[in-house]
Amino acid sequence: MFKRITEQPSHYNDLEQQSTRDLLTWINQEDRKVPEAIEPIIPQISEFVDEVHLRMMKGGRLFYIGAGTSGRLGVVDASECPPTFGVPHGWVVGLIAGGDGAMRKAVEFAEDSENQAWKDLSEHEIGENDTLVGIAASGTTPYVIGGLQKAREKNILTACITCNPGAPVTEVCDHPLVAVTGPEFVTGSTRMKAGTAQKLILNMISTSVMIKLGRVAGNRMVDMQLSNNKLVDRGTRMVMESTHVDYETANAALQKHGSVRSAIEALS
Structure with a gap:
C-alpha cells in the first residue's frame, strides 16, 4: 500500500519551544540527508540524461511540469538555461499549474486538473522529439500525472522527480527518479528537503545535458549571456x-x- 513518506511526522517536536540555534542545527542535519538520498539514483538519472541528449541533438526540447513549489523549481531551472548556456528560451520550458501568476501566489485547486497540463503543453506544440519531466514531491499531483500520461500516449519521453517510492506518478512515466528524503523537519513541508532534492536533480539534468550539447568548454560558461x-x-x-x-x-x-x-x- 502506497504511503507518503514526505507526509510522515517530523523526527523533531515542540519546535516552537526550541532555541534558534537548535532549530538551525536540526534543519541543517536534515538537509545533509538530501545528497545521500540522491546518490543511489545517479544511474537512473544518467540513463535519462543520455536519452534527453539524443533527442535534443535532433532538435527536441525539454519540458518541466509541476504545481506549487515543484512547479516553481521547474520554471526557475528552465529560465536559467538561456543566460547560463546561451541557448534559446524555447529549448527548456517550465510550466506551472495555474500559469505564470502561480509563481508568486498560489492558485487554489490548479493542481487538481488532470487535463490542464496537456492543454498547457499543447500550446507549445510538444512532439515526439521532446522530453517531459513531471515534478511532484508527493507523487500524486493530478496536473502532473495527467500530463505525463498523455505525453506517454504520444510517444514522448517522460520522467518524474518525486520523493515517495511507489507513488502513482512513477507508474505513468518511462524514467521514475525517486529520491527518498524522508519526513520533513516541519511535518509535510515539502518545500524543505523534498524541494532541495528536486532542485539538485534538476541542476544535474539541465547542466549535464547542456555540457553534452557543447555549451560548456573545459569548465567555463563560454556561451553565457553578457547581461550585466x-x-x-x-x-x-x-x-x-x-x-x-x-x-x-x-x-x-x-x-x-x-x-x-x-x-x-x-x-x-
Whole structure:
C-alpha cells in the first residue's frame, strides 16, 4: 500500500519551544540527508540524461511540469538555461499549474486538473522529439500525472522527480527518479528537503545535458549571456585566461564578438 513518506511526522517536536540555534542545527542535519538520498539514483538519472541528449541533438526540447513549489523549481531551472548556456528560451520550458501568476501566489485547486497540463503543453506544440519531466514531491499531483500520461500516449519521453517510492506518478512515466528524503523537519513541508532534492536533480539534468550539447568548454560558461557588468567582467577574464592577452584587448574582443566562445576563437 502506497504511503507518503514526505507526509510522515517530523523526527523533531515542540519546535516552537526550541532555541534558534537548535532549530538551525536540526534543519541543517536534515538537509545533509538530501545528497545521500540522491546518490543511489545517479544511474537512473544518467540513463535519462543520455536519452534527453539524443533527442535534443535532433532538435527536441525539454519540458518541466509541476504545481506549487515543484512547479516553481521547474520554471526557475528552465529560465536559467538561456543566460547560463546561451541557448534559446524555447529549448527548456517550465510550466506551472495555474500559469505564470502561480509563481508568486498560489492558485487554489490548479493542481487538481488532470487535463490542464496537456492543454498547457499543447500550446507549445510538444512532439515526439521532446522530453517531459513531471515534478511532484508527493507523487500524486493530478496536473502532473495527467500530463505525463498523455505525453506517454504520444510517444514522448517522460520522467518524474518525486520523493515517495511507489507513488502513482512513477507508474505513468518511462524514467521514475525517486529520491527518498524522508519526513520533513516541519511535518509535510515539502518545500524543505523534498524541494532541495528536486532542485539538485534538476541542476544535474539541465547542466549535464547542456555540457553534452557543447555549451560548456573545459569548465567555463563560454556561451553565457553578457547581461550585466559582472558577467562582462567575468567573460573578459575568461578570454584573458584562454588567450593570454591583456584586459583591454580581451574586453574589446568580447564586446565585438558578443560571446566568450567567439572572442576566444577570434583571438586564437
